[in-house]
Amino acid sequence: MKYILLLLIVVFSADCSRKIQFEIEPNNNLNEANEISIKSEVKGKLSSPSDKDYFTFSVDSEINVKIEVSAIRGINHAFGVFSASGGEGAVIKYVDDARKSSPEKLANLTLSKGKYYIAVSHGERDEKKGDDSAEYILSVYPSDSSVSEIEPNDFFDSAQRIDFGGEITGYFSPAFNKLNQNSKGRYREEDIFYFSVDASEENPTVIDASLSAVKGINSVIEICDADGNTVFTADFAGEGKSESVNGLGLMKSGNYYARIYSKSMTENFDEKYYFSLKKGDFSPERELEGNNDFGNANPLQDKISGTVSDSKDIDYFFRSGESGRFYSVTVLGNAVKASIFDKSYRKIYSSDNASGLIVFPNVFCEGGFYVSVGTKNSSDPQDYTITIGEYEAEKGFETEPNDSIKSAGSIDDSVKGYYSYNGDKDYYKINPGSREKIKFKIRGIDNTEMTVSVTDALGYRIKTVTVKGSSEIEFSEIIDVSAYLIVEFSGTVSDSDYSIDMIKQR
């Protein structure tokens, strides 16, 4: 009993110590603003649809503050922060989450020495209606002293500098920035940091950036050049997960910007993010990020390694090619998939071989070809290495793409081909010119089962034979002037070839 009484005394005395002042009306313009101080709370009411309550406070030296206006039931309210020097026309921050019955919060605002105003008003959404019975509490407190972002840092001209090796802490707060009128990301709250780069095409600057996970936030890092053009977007992970830029190659000197935001315009008033920037080492055998489309493909010589961040990341490389030569492309990596495109961006091969090894044994592409690498639905980063082999083209080799009747390559008396990727089909056109009985001699591929079909002139199968492993089989079929051969595979993709020889019979 004695302890209960003691506890009640402590509780009551604690409650009595929290004295909250009340707004003094009229405080409907800057000149009538109520004086408050940092580390204070004040109660107020939005009594009428046009009611606007002004408060003012002074700052002696630079400080980070957090400002909160508690919820008013059934009302969407907002607040703006102004400096005395700029007046109401120069709003520093305007906070409105466009929701009824929810508090308006600003986790971090950096204020230098001077006098400031806060105006609490109705928000822009919903019908404005006063409520003389419902109170809000405006609180202004110093924010976490470890926070290093300097709000407002919402635009390129107010971007905050970050150096290589540096780390900045900040908040995804508030939810919206009504001052952001950019068509791309209108009303989006963004934190923008800039850094300087000294680079050239021959000696690019490689950067790595990481943004820590924050609960409830699906974060995005956008890297923009000096003109504000986006050069890379890291939006790989989902809500509550970290985001990163790995090995982004920047080839022009100048300032670049890192734009950080919450993709779905959600906020977290309590949990900080950590954003860091590092300079990496350039190597011609290491991919430079920003190679996420054909236009930004990395040059590829004999070998290159890279990392795909997750299922949305696709890396592109371009290998120049000479006529009369063909190339083997090997992609080594777990859970990756790869494709080959010609210079017209037409997909020639595609493979997601589960064994960790993808082989495109015979790439013929006049002028060069593209290689793309992505993950097979993995949310974890996947490392890979691409190796190129170059060979002199021999007569009688298949030329991909030949995976349909339309793209079938003509053959005279023999052809060699490859099982290039899972699902590969090779079509050949036979055109003896008259009705001929032809003997086919077929040699298969180790660990692969091949089916070879002879069709009529329209491509309908007349006869199908199976070749197991590297065995050889022979069969005869009559060709009515023209026909197609269709070769299909199952088993292991291989860099060994198969052969088909045709001998006319009488």
Add this chain to the structure above:
Amino acid sequence: MKMLFIWFLAAAAACSGGSSVMKSDPVILGGSASNTNPTGVIGLEYKRPYNYNVKLVIKDSSISNPNDDRRCFYKIYVNKVEAGRSTIGLESQEKHIEFKLENNRHLIKVEKYVLNEKKGSYEKVNNIDQPKPDFIYFDTESDKILNIELNHKSASGNSGEFSLSFEKK
């Protein structure tokens, strides 16, 4: 001399189209599954064999509806050995295949395949839909080309009507 005159008259009648089974060209030599030896007709000049001495022609005269007229071919067995396939065409069209066979009695058996467009391949039709009979025995001659015509009437009980003739010049 009298016998020679009678033989001459018989030959002239055959050449002038007097036979009820004879078409204008070539001479019909038989119409059963097992032909008779085509002897006793002279006075015509027959095409001599070069690349082949037997020609098999298959058609289906019972098809009159385009919806029922499928692409098909016939696989041919000569003396029980697969010897090739006919050309490909609609069932109503003539499909053919030629052979060079030694002078002897031979057996030809046919097997019909039709196109399954959904599967993109030709499939052997059920036995019940194969021509009946699906074979013929015949004799070849070293200096003539034997034409074997099979009219597979698929819409009329799948009857297979064979007729034989020598190819004329």
